[in-house]
Amino acid sequence: MKPAEQEATAAKEEYMVGPVDDVPERDGLLVDVAGETEVGIFKVDGTLYAYENRCVHQGGPVCAGVLLGKTEQHLDAGGRVLSEDLDDSRLRLVCPWHGWEYDITTGRVAHDARYRLRPVELTVRDGYLYVVV
Template identity: 40%
Template sequence: MEVFVAALADLADRERRVIEVHGVEIGVFRLGDTVVAYRNRCPHQGGPVCQGRLMPKVEEPLAADGSALGLRFSEDVVHLVCPWHGYEFVLSSGEHPGAPDLRLRRYRTELRDGQVYVHV
């Protein structure tokens, strides 16, 4: 089943809509020119993960000798942080960055004529 979400132009980059389809909440996020959608249920203990904060991934680059150069925020990778216990998920993939088997339930999205749809 295809569900209309919004016009792409009505979503700013990294803006979200949480919609409900037959009692299931789905978070839909714009990421540049693409859109991703996940069930609003955290795989940890069921929290409303799609209503969590978006944060840049924290990275710790290493020097050639292996020493740490300090922490920095990624300019490319965004994490969605579950509001219940802080589990983080890569927004573009829905995967937990340290345990790829732990992932959000993803829904197929479609952009057609400037409109965003989710297939459920």
């Protein structure tokens, strides 16, 4: 059986990983799930997002990175940067190893949307976070 097939057939389980109030707004919380998987849980404008802590570039601990607004550059005809704006309404998760950026709402790589972080199923019940891995 190929590794991908093994992964597809592996049974998933639900784990309670802590109180929902532990996730700060516009920030994240890194949790260890059963000593096997690390999951980053982020809250932006009250919405929660969860991703496996593995960068698609070289496997770095992406969820230990920071959330930053999207920078937009204004260029002249020659391509020189005239000014930059920071758009805080569109947060990106920046991997601490080499700086790849991900749209926090989709997990997609900012410079190549074909690639994305692996989303983790997340639910909230009675004030607690549950993930399925």
